[in-house]
Amino acid sequence: MKKNKVITAAEAIALIRDDDVVTTTGFVQSCIPEALHAALESRFVETGSPKNLTLVMTAGAGDSKGLGTGRLHHKGLLNRVIAANFGRMPKVAEAAKRNEILGYNLPQGVISQLYRACAAGQPGLFSKVGLHTYVDPRHGGGRVNDLTQEEIVKVVEVDGEEWLFYKATKIDVAFIRGTSADPSGNISMEKEALTLDVLAQAMAARNNGGIVVAQVERIVDDGFLLPKDVRVPGILVDCVVVAEPEMHRMNYGVMHNPALAGQIRVPVTGIAKMKLDPRKVIARRAAFELPPNGVVNLGVGAPEGISSVANEEKVTPYITLTTEAGAVGGVLASGSSFGAATNADCVIDQNQMFDFYDGGGLDMTCLGMAECDEAGNVNTSSFGGKLNGCGGFINISQNARCVVFAGTFTVGGLEIEIADGKLNIIQEGRSHKFLKQVEQNTFSGPYACERGQPVIYVTERCVFELTEDGLELIEVAPGIDIERDILAHMDFKPIVKAPVLMDARIFRDEPMDLLSDLLNLNLSERVSYDEERNILFLNLEGWNARQKSDIDDLRKVLVDACVKAGKRVNSVVNHDGFRISEALYDDYAEMIEYLMEHYYQTTSRYATNAFLRLKMQEALKKRGLAPHVFERKEDAHAFLERADRVNAAFGEDPNEEAAAA
Incomplete structure (x- = not known):
């Protein structure tokens, strides 16, 4: 029976x-x-x-x-x-x-x-x-x-x-x-x-x-x-x-929403525009790391703002947002509905989503941070006497191809004013987030370095990058004094070499045209040619090569510029503030090899970042290319001048070969 x-x-x-x-x-x-x-x-x-x-x-x-x-x-x-x-x-x-x-x-x-x-x-x-x-x-x-x-x-x-x-x-x-x-x-x-x-x-x-x-x-x-x-x-x-x-109830705040259950699809008129405050500044800067056509996971808190910024900048169709709970695509829900999505493409079991994450399926994640230390370790699990737990943080942060940690620089009473394109600290937070050593290690900075995982730490006033020597200050908000507003509120001194200003668009209450940046639509504006000296200048300051298509876009822009010049050119490249995914160094070197074979007479480049110089030199030497990667712009230009004199002394004219081709 x-x-x-x-x-x-x-x-x-x-x-x-x-x-x-x-x-x-x-x-x-x-x-x-x-x-x-x-x-x-x-x-x-x-x-x-x-x-x-x-x-x-x-x-x-x-x-x-x-x-x-x-x-x-x-x-x-x-x-x-x-x-x-x-x-x-x-x-x-x-x-x-x-x-x-x-x-x-x-x-x-x-x-x-x-x-x-x-x-x-x-x-x-x-x-x-x-x-x-x-x-x-x-x-x-x-x-x-x-x-x-x-x-x-x-x-x-x-x-x-x-x-x-x-x-x-x-x-x-x-x-x-x-x-x-x-x-x-x-x-x-x-x-x-x-x-x-x-x-x-x-x-x-x-x-x-x-x-x-x-x-x-x-x-x-x-x-x-x-x-x-x-x-x-x-x-x-x-x-x-x-x-x-x-x-x-579907959740404690919602009795039932058929759009969250995937029973219907509803028109999405857009997420409400965020006001220009510290949270939006952080989300805007983090959004510059979004990989076009990539798969992304966003944590709770400050990272959630990226969804709103992506919608405002019309970037949403070019990325796929996911949650560890199993939602793929659509508009990620927040509040009591966090973990679900409106108009999701599909919902898979949680264990299957973690299979995807653990296997390297995530192109990028943006997660919060309660504490960070000089080695780049992050704590979100136990701090201030409170046992919170790691949730999916460890799975996600260890296995994403790119990690962005996001949060305010200090916490507890922090008041900030954004006016005239500048950021002003009205009242500093009572507690430091950047400590000598985190209370508990939920993310290991040294382990990330060992595996070549790109990691940055975004706050409203500055951006740090994880290097083999620890945290390096790479960007500072306009209006911020490094000594007064940053170093004075850290329990350790980060590496400070040549930080650049955070993109000015982040601090203006108007659209940033982020889509053009992510799709490299304005990449040609980074290239200029001095016909008299026959020098092609490439300014990659602040540019981020996230995936191979970025290298392909750069190659096309450079080839077009060289063809327009009509002869082999000398090239100088500014790599200050340039960031490239660990997996792309060989692709970048292959592009240079191609340009040297077909369009360049001589090329040199400069970068203050010692780690970048080292990785670039290794990639170029691997392909049998002389590296010519200098620390200072002056040295890169001096090399070109010497090379030009040598060519002239030996009567070489590499342009003849290019013309014949």
Whole structure:
């Protein structure tokens, strides 16, 4: 006989035993099985059971005020928590800080992928995510307090490379959530904003001999759900609980929005224009790093402003925004709906999104920063006595091809005025963000350098770049005094060589024409030709080569200029403030090789950045080219003059070959 799996929340919770391992779904304020959390809290308060539970979860699932997993704070209910985020259950975080419960803070993507390992009966997960951060057992192993002693993360070596092995924790009970269920327990998610890890969580519990409890908003008849609409098959589900509407909101701020659920597409007239304040200044500067036709992830806080700037500058059609929760494309939601997207192209499971991120699929990410130190390490997980957690930060920051950290320079009472194209500090923030050493290492600057990962740190008043020698000040806002407004409010002295002014357009309350920059439409304006001296000048100051198409665009502009000159030219290139992706040095050198073969007589270049000079010299030598990369402009010009005299003395006329060609 077929079993009707629909029962009450109280009946479902009665099946949980003391010491069980419980996992629950939810992302920030979305897709939370609130009725199940409330029933678990109620049973424990009334009976003192079930007690000593282990809670396993990925992202925070609550409103930070007591809802969601915040309901599970009662003493004795939890014995251990393995989570990526503690910030949305502050009382549980406080218990961990007081050594009242065991706790581990692991990367969100790792926990998400561990569900699959559990489901497959595997002992754990191999990953490079977390190396050289506080998750690395050499730096704490993700343990959040002294009470927690067991190591669940190990360093292992495979074929000469270091990996982390994360031990899987077997699941006894899984709380999942869907929209509709039939009496057999088949679950669909047509009105949910995200699918998250519900299938993997259900399979992990079922294959461990545990139970799966699904919260839904309605019961449908057998055969009503189309097979491809069923996201969790009934063979994995033990109990179905129908929740009251208030306990089954799309998120705590929205009852239901069909556009976020992908049920309809709505006209998007544009995100409201941001006022010109520090947050917009930061977002504008960070937006200059957006990779055309690239895939991007944005964190909460200051980075969210990039969506608005991209919309204002009409850049949105040229980038694809994603969230770690699984949304691809569309307009990313904020506030209580963060993690979802209006008019998304698709929504994939969270563990699959982290597969994409971990494999290098992200072209760029912009993330917040609570603390930063002289080595470029960043802390967002534990600071100021507060256990916040890393969320997906470690997965995303370690594996994106380009990383932008964004936030105000100081915090706590900071007041800034932007007028006449300048930035003025009215009142400085009470607390420094740039410290000698971060409290906890959520991102390793030295490890990023070792892997050649481009990293910059954007604030409202300046920009730093990560180098092998530490943080280098590369840009300063107009109106800012380096000594008074920057160095005086840092606990270390960064490298200061030849910082340039931040783009003046950032500080004017008018469109920046960002699209022209990102698509290199104005690249030809960087090239000039002195016919009398036969010198082609290329000014790459402040230009950013993000992807190979940028090198292709530059090649075309230079070839056009050389053809117009009608003969071989001498070339001088200004690389001050020039930035290039680590993967593009060889492409850049190949372009120079081509130009030397067909159009250049002699070329020289200069850059104050020692690291850039070194990498450029290495790339050119690899192709058998004389590097001619100087520190000063004067030296680059002097080289050209000497080369010209040598050519004249030996009676060489390289232009004849060019004319013949």
